[in-house]
Amino acid sequence: MNPGGILDELAPTVVSLYERHLSMAKEWFPHQMVQWSRGQDYDPEWTWSAGDFQTTKAVRSALFLNLLTEDNLPFYTLALHRTFSADGGIWGEWSRRWTSEEDRHSTVIRDWIHINRVIDPVALERARMKQIGVGYYPDYATNALEGLVYVSLQELATRIAHHNTGKHIEDPAGKAILTRVAADENLHFLFYRDLATVALELDPNAMMPAMARMVKTFEMPGTGIPGFEKHSYNVALAKIFDYTQFHDQVLVPVVLRHWKIESLTGLDDGAERARDEILAHMALVAEMGERFSKIRPVVAPQYV
Ligand SMILES: [Fe+2]
Ligand SMILES: [Fe+2]
Numbered sequence: 001m002n003p004g005g006i007l008d009e010l011a012p013t014v015v016s017l018y019e020r021h022l023s024m025a026k027e028w029f030p031h032q033m034v035q036w037s038r039g040q041d042y043d044p045e046w047t048w049s050a051g052d053f054q055t056t057k058a059v060r061s062a063l064f065l066n067l068l069t070e071d072n073l074p075f076y077t078l079a080l081h082r083t084f085s086a087d088g089g090i091w092g093e094w095s096r097r098w099t100s101e102e103d104r105h106s107t108v109i110r111d112w113i114h115i116n117r118v119i120d121p122v123a124l125e126r127a128r129m130k131q132i133g134v135g136y137y138p139d140y141a142t143n144a145l146e147g148l149v150y151v152s153l154q155e156l157a158t159r160i161a162h163h164n165t166g167k168h169i170e171d172p173a174g175k176a177i178l179t180r181v182a183a184d185e186n187l188h189f190l191f192y193r194d195l196a197t198v199a200l201e202l203d204p205n206a207m208m209p210a211m212a213r214m215v216k217t218f219e220m221p222g223t224g225i226p227g228f229e230k231h232s233y234n235v236a237l238a239k240i241f242d243y244t245q246f247h248d249q250v251l252v253p254v255v256l257r258h259w260k261i262e263s264l265t266g267l268d269d270g271a272e273r274a275r276d277e278i279l280a281h282m283a284l285v286a287e288m289g290e291r292f293s294k295i296r297p298v299v300a301p302q303y304v
Contacts, residue, residue: 006199006206007084007091007144013198014090017191018097024187025101030108033177039115048120055169058238060119061231062165066178067113067124068131068225069158070106073099075137076221083147098188105181112177127226134224145203145210148196153218155189156250157241161220164240193254200259208261208271208278215255216281218246236292244289251282 050060077099085091113119138150159182166178200207220241222228236242255261261275 006203007087009202010195010199011090013195014094017194018090018094021094021097021187021191024190025184028180030104030111033108033173033180034111034115035173036115042121048117048122052117055118056238058234058240059165059168061234062161062168062238062240063109063113064119064124064127065220065222065225065228065231065235066158066162066165067106067109068127069221070102070109071128072131072136072221072224073102073106074132075135076102079137079147080151083144094191101184101188105184108177109181112174116171116174118174130226131224136221136224138221143210145199145207146214148192148199149207149211149214150218152189152192152196152254153214153250154221155185155192156254157220157246159185159189160245160249161235161241164245168238168240193258197259200264204264204266205268205271208264208267208274211255211259211261212274212277212281215251215278242289243285243292247282247285247289251285255282 077095080095080098085095110124113124114121138154162178162185163182166175166182169175169178196207200211220232222232225231239245255278261278264271264275267275
């Protein structure tokens with residue numbers, strides 16, 4: 001959980017990054033972003049149809065995944081607590097702040113979806129019950145270094161997914177909400193990325209194998225969401241989030257440009273091997289992206 005006492009060594013950095021986070025974070029209010037005057041009561045006999053809100057299948061899939069992922073917050077908080085903050089202190093303070101910021105994401109997205117009838121509310125609620133019932137959380141709870149790598153990649157990937165979803169939404173309020181949520185995710189990403197950078201400086205020989213394991217097994221936190229593969233495919237087809245974006249906009253800027261793993265020196269054999277594995281896996285992700293773009297059907301967006 002705390003290999004080599006790394007969490008204690010990182011605590012002063014957590015203090016300064018937390019202060020930086022608070023100085024950059026702007027207060028915002030979910031209730032101000034939703035067009036409440038559009039709202040109507042839901043008659044229990046009413047059934048949803050795609051004509052209730054004009055958008056594409058890809059946007060509906062992206063919103064479904066984004067929202068249910070945000071809904072799963074209790075388990076991410078549990079993972080964070082087990083990995084970083086069981087002893088409280090500054091790590092506990094950060095994870096409580098992080099949780100309170102994350103908690104407004106599902107609130108504002110769901111309110112906007114319900115007001116505008118973007119997604120079938122019955123299917124959405126059933127999926128939420130199922131997803132939370134699964135109790136999935138990322139499997140890094142035994143190693144703080146793996147946790148730092150995972151959350152760095154995941155926050156950035158989530159920022160991209162929210163931001164690109166917003167770009168595909170024509171309704172200005174919906175677009176603004178997804179952009180606002182993406183801005184929160186960006187600050188989370190910067191916090192974790194810079195913390196992982198210091199961990200890499202402190203213990204590169206432990207950090208590199210942790211990074212290799214997380215890069216090789218990374219997946220968006222969607223396990224347990226009904227229809228996850230189908231919706232991910234729709235999202236990838238629309239280039240909201242796919243392998244190429246994961247490679248070009250997550251792995252390359254973070255692992256290569258920021259953590260600069262190619263130029264690290266003085267690594268032991270295990271860390272050298274881990275670096276080779278990371279680079280080989282990144283090449284594989286790039287290739288998968290290219291292959292996917294070749295088979296990607298050239299079709300107009302489907303409005304359903
Ligand atoms: Fe979030
Ligand atoms: Fe986040």
